[in-house]
Amino acid sequence: MAFVEFSDVRKTYRMGEVEVHAVDGMSFSIEEGELCVIVGPSGAGKTTVLNMLGGMDSCTSGTISLDGREVSSFSPRELTLYRRYDVGFVFQFYNLVQNLTALENVELASQIGRDPLDPAGVLAEVGLGNRLDNFPAQLSGGEQQRVAIARAIAKNPKLLLCDEPTGALDYTTGKQVLSILQRTCVEGGRTVAIVTHNQAFEAIANRVIHIREGRAAAVETNSRPAGADTLEW
Ligand SMILES: Nc1ncnc2c1ncn2[C@@H]1O[C@H](COP(=O)(O)OP(=O)(O)OP(=O)(O)O)[C@@H](O)[C@H]1O
Ligand SMILES: [Mg+2]
Numbered sequence: 001m002a003f004v005e006f007s008d009v010r011k012t013y014r015m016g017e018v019e020v021h022a023v024d025g026m027s028f029s030i031e032e033g034e035l036c037v038i039v040g041p042s043g044a045g046k047t048t049v050l051n052m053l054g055g056m057d058s059c060t061s062g063t064i065s066l067d068g069r070e071v072s073s074f075s076p077r078e079l080t081l082y083r084r085y086d087v088g089f090v091f092q093f094y095n096l097v098q099n100l101t102a103l104e105n106v107e108l109a110s111q112i113g114r115d116p117l118d119p120a121g122v123l124a125e126v127g128l129g130n131r132l133d134n135f136p137a138q139l140s141g142g143e144q145q146r147v148a149i150a151r152a153i154a155k156n157p158k159l160l161l162c163d164e165p166t167g168a169l170d171y172t173t174g175k176q177v178l179s180i181l182q183r184t185c186v187e188g189g190r191t192v193a194i195v196t197h198n199q200a201f202e203a204i205a206n207r208v209i210h211i212r213e214g215r216a217a218a219v220e221t222n223s224r225p226a227g228a229d230t231l232e233w
Pocket of ligand 1: 021046049
């Protein structure tokens with residue numbers, strides 16, 4: 001069994017008379033330690049997939065599993081624990097707590113972890129060892145996103161989920177953030193899934209899952225991915 005398994009997953013949103021098939025029979029797997037890029041056009045179902053994988057949304061049918069446990073059959077209580085301990089999230093717009101420093105933002109997450117990493121150590125890992133006492137408003141967008149990555153990693157999750165993590169950043173800063181996510185995977189041995197509409201990101205992945213209209217249209221694996229610093233788009 002693969003580390004992550006999506007098996008014939010469907011998600012249907014009902015809005016009055018209208019049914020939206022956001023995810024429409026999706027199957028794919030991700031191996032432990034891989035950097036996986038999930039790519040597809042707007043509306044293809046990428047965020048829906050990530051939210052279901054992260055236990056923030058339920059599926060209508062099918063099965064979702066992580067590390068041998070069936071997430072799609074978890075009770076609400078089990079889902080709370082799963083979100084708390086097993087998955088880390090990085091969003092497009094950072095979502096930091098504005099009146100806490102960088103260090104305090106990361107501590108907030110590490111304090112709820114079962115086997116957390118040292119907050120200052122993780123901030124050093126993302127290149128912010130000298131910005132611990134800065135508030136989000138004192139940091140650039142790229143630096144705030146690095147704090148958000150440190151926060152997600154500090155819980156020591158089994159899986160790091162990133163939804164358009166460079167979406168709000170300029171080209172150079174976006175590349176830096178991708179490099180950090182790649183390093184987190186290659187050097188830190190963490191399993192990372194990045195959702196994006198940017199096809200250039202495919203080059204840095206061990207596995208690329210192409211999503212179209214709620215289905216995994218194609219999957220490619222790459223044993224020798226490019227370094228994020230060499231990407232151009
Ligand atoms: N809560 C919801 N209620 C109704 N429809 C929804 C809901 N969430 C998503 N959808 C619909 O499901 C489809 C997939 O949405 P999703 O957000 O997963 O796409 P996406 O691939 O992440 O797009 P983008 O690249 O624009 O972020 C879209 O048609 C969207 O309108
Ligand atoms: Mg989305």
